[in-house]
Amino acid sequence: MSIDPYSHTPVYVQLADLLRQRIESGELAAGANVGSEFRLAQEFGIGRDAVRMAIAMLRSEGLVTTSRGHGTQVRETPQRRQVELAPGSSVIARMPSGGERRALQLDEGVPVLEVHDPAGGVEVLAADEVELTRPA
Amino acid sequence: MSIDPYSHTPVYVQLADLLRQRIESGELAAGANVGSEFRLAQEFGIGRDAVRMAIAMLRSEGLVTTSRGHGTQVRETPQRRQVELAPGSSVIARMPSGGERRALQLDEGVPVLEVHDPAGGVEVLAADEVELTRPA
């Protein structure tokens, strides 16, 4: 699989799709380095801009994390703990605000669950650590 | 509030934080234009790259939408319909893959709800249109 610069789909989308496939197939395992921007640009014969945009896409999907001087790694997906949705409560999923992301130490691309209990209380949970359940 | 190019936090993150605050405080209301990339770059004395990355971050958080020739607007907060979580089912929230986002025609920054019913069926819902409930 390679990249077609004459395709209607943008080069950076093609690269993001390609890397996403490598991640989901396990070819790039959790913790693995995706490769430097320079190396990816050379490997696929594209510019660094396109590589950066592709990586940014994967970050916003919660698939990778990037740190300066270190590179981009495939995110470890934490074990989800089961949380029972209490009777009379409701929940919405959304992206966290900047303050929430820092307070909960969330990576980019990780949604939050906003749980409202009948008493009016609100709890915000990292969505990638939780599986909501309702007993049969 | 302004931007410190010598801070250890990237300029584009600082700009995203600043604009996010203006949006959440209501200073930039729903539907309002956040200003062109060129104007923002000049106003804060930063480069195009940083502005574009900041806007891309806000898009990936579902706060704004961008359209060609028109600019970037603050996103309207969507109406949510109530969906009852059926007994014996479970749900996780995550960001959609690129293919899912295209298939479901989701804006950037909109999580999905993956609902598993007891029979083994799976349903994927746009998280910004749904409020999950469990009756008392």
Add this chain to the structure above:
DNA sequence: TATGATTTGTCCGTATGTATA
């Protein structure tokens, strides 16, 4: 401790295409 290599962050320039006002 210090130095250099690697990698991302940021700036800038240029170009073409497309959608909107």
Add this chain to the structure above:
DNA sequence: CTATACATACGGACAAATCAT
């Protein structure tokens, strides 16, 4: 038709953070 504005894409250059030696 023109001007504005974003989308995509290439290129170069330097700064700053991290890591290995």
